Amino acid sequence: MPQKLTEQEVRHVAKLGRLRLGDHEVRQMTDKLSAVLDYVSKLNELDVSNVEPMAHAMDMANVLRDDVERPGLSIDLVLANAPEQSPPFIKVPKVIDDGGGA
Amino acid sequence: MDPTQTTLIGLRDAIAARKVSATETVKAYLHRIDRYNPPINAYHEVYDDLALKRAADVDAGNIKGPLAGVPIAAKDNMCTSYGRTTCSSRMLENFRAPYDCTAVKKLEDAGAIILGKTILDEFAMGSSTENSAFGPTRNPWDRDRVPGGSSGGSAAALAADLCAGSLGSDTGGSIRQPAALCGLVGLKPTYGRVSRYGLVAFASSLDQIGPFTRTVADSALLLQVMSGHDPLDSTSADIPVPDYVGELNQPLTGVRIGLAKQYLSDANDPVVAKAIDDAVAAFKKRGATIVEVDLPHTQYGIPTYYIVATAEASSNLARYDGVRYGHRTEHPEDLIDLYSRSRAEGFGPEVKRRIMLGTYVLSSGYYDAYYLRALKVRRLIKGDFDKAFEKCDAVLCPTTTGPAFRFGEKTDNPLEMYLNDVYTVNANLAGIPGVSVPGGFATVNGTKLPIGLQLLGKVFDESRLLRLAAVIEAEAGCSAQRPKL
Structure with a gap:
């Protein structure tokens, strides 16, 4: 397993996780996550080369149901929790530039 | 009779026999909540009007069922189409769910009355409720101590008689650990036994809803009502639900109880170690065989x-x-x-x-x-249990190493908090059921603090697990004890 976590790595992971962290938080996070990673490296003691990974406790796959139409939630109910809305839409900041090209 | 000082089944029967009305019952609980919730902070939200309205419907005979009129508290990570569902997080402070959690709905369909939603560690991440954005819950046995977590609010609400039973969710011990620290029966069913629909997801392959109750029989009843396949949760098991309540009275014959050295370490409080010894003696007295099992990857x-x-x-x-x-x-x-x-x-x-x-x-x-x-290690851990269950029907072990800890004692170091779950996480990884039963009390500085014993069983073997739990319950004889508030 890799060596100690760096602040740079923490900033990268925060970006992947879409979490804005302040400088102080980055330092704290680096220390605390390093300690946890150090602890979980205990798993390296085991030889798992011939072990199948287990993602789920029960053996089940592809649970299918009949493809029957049924009512979903009403737009009113769905919009009721939206922080900003313009019915029947949810408002978000502009995603695409005005500059054209796309 | 005082409806707040009985068992869930006792109360259910009293309401059915009209010894007390559902309205009187709900009023008595609301009165206690007014008085004791402010210092304990078990409930985040209480639904007085809705509860009284449902109680009136029970009394008028419009609502029937095996739980008619019984007041229940739900952990605030279970969606309800009334009130808020916050997960004790600022993120969802004002979230109003557009649908109902199946487990809660099933209780309501059986006549239960949801009194309110309880505090948890934010998004169920924690073992003390100290991670709640709305303040921690206090342990009714000692308000300077944590109730355990993450379902600490549901455990404390029941321990303080602010409901007749409650629901928690268990991802790594979040029902069993607070049950142990608050002196209650806490059951984590087999993965898939109870639908997760409407339970705000933390770790989907580990999460499972289960009941907090004062007695094993009460636990069997709530499990009975909540279990079963749900088309809205494709991971819920499509297999028949046994008669948990009826089978509780079946005799235990030829039972083999497993003891694993990995769970009987020197780290255990002497009171916990003695409770294990007492339980072993009780099982032997009833003809059970005690076998040593090895769970090397614990x-x-x-x-x-x-x-x-x-x-x-x-x-x-x-x-x-x-x-x-x-x-x-x-x-x-x-x-x-x-x-x-x-x-x-x-x-x-x-x-x-x-x-x-x-x-x-x-x-x-x-x-x-x-x-x-x-x-891959998860599979090794499951393999340990598979092998152990060839030799025994259930593993007897502590739920935690000792009684409730003080606020702040473990907040500086996340690792120390994580180690709290050392005896409970493996059941979630393996998907097997586990139940914590009151095993006695530790006395710390003159204060009585509950401890719990745990039984881990085979998948979908809750019926036997509950019958075994009843043996410990009878032996320890502390399920009727209540904290002085």
Whole structure:
């Protein structure tokens, strides 16, 4: 397993996780996550080369149901929790530039 | 009779026999909540009007069922179409769910009355309720101590008689550990026994809803009502539900109880060790055979759990992006800024740490070293149990090493808090059922603090697990004891 976590790595992971962290938080996070990673490296003691990974406790796959139409939630109910809305839409900041090209 | 000082089944029978009305019952509980919830902080929200209205319907005969008129508290990570569902997080402070959690709905369909929603560690991440954004819950046995977590509010609400039974969710011990620390019966069913529909997801391959009750029989009744296949949760098991209540009275013959040295360490409080010895003697007295079993990968449970659970959590919590519901930051610069700042403002420190850890172990370059390896160790842990259950019907062990700890005692070091779950996480990783039963009391500085014993069983063997739990209950004889408030 890799060596100690760096602040740079923490900033990268925060970006992947879409979490804005302040400088102080980055330092704290680096220390605390390093300690946890150090602890979980205990798993390296085991030889798992011939072990199948287990993602789920029960053996089940592809649970299918009949493809029957049924009512979903009403737009009113769905919009009721939206922080900003313009019915029947949810408002978000502009995603695409005005500059054209796309 | 005082409806707040009995068992769930005792109360149910009293209401059915019209010895007390559902309205009197709900009023008595609301009165206690007014008085004791402020110091204990078990409920985040109480539904007085709705509860009284349903009680009137029970009294008028319009609502019937095996739980008619029984007041229940639900953990605030279970969606209800009334009130708020907050997960004790600023992120969902004002979230109103558009649908009902199946487990809660099934209780209501059986006549239960939901009194309110209880405090938890934010998004069920924690073992003390200290990670709640709305203040921690206090242990009714000693208000300077934690009730355990993450379902600490539901445990404390019942321990303080602010409800007749309650619901928790258990991802790594979040029902069993608070049950032990509050002197209650707490059951984590087999993965898939109870639908997870409407339970806000933390770690989907580990989460399971279960009941807190004063007695084993009460636990059987709530499990009975909640269990079964749900078309809305494709991981819920499509197999018949046994008659848990009826089978509780079947005799136990030829039972084999397993003891594993990995769970009987010197770290256990002497009171816990003695409770195990007493339980072993009680099982022997009833003709059970005691066998030694080996669970060699036990010590790898916590590191495996913190990789698997955080990986799943980082993925599940990606939905809180400030767009469709939940907290949204003000004046974002662009969409990425909206996501990143909404999440930074809405989540507390422990949730952020777990999202970071989960994101890291799933990220390119580290996936194999951490996540994939943890999934392989998970299989080794399950293999331990498979082998053990060839030799025994259930494993007897402590739920925790000792009684409730003080506030702040374990908050500085996340690792120390994580180690709290050392005896409980493996059941979630393996998918097997586990139940914590009151095993006695430790006396610390003159204060009585409950401790719990745990039984781990084979998948879908809750019926036998409950019958075994009843043996400990009868032997320990402390289920009727209540804290002095």
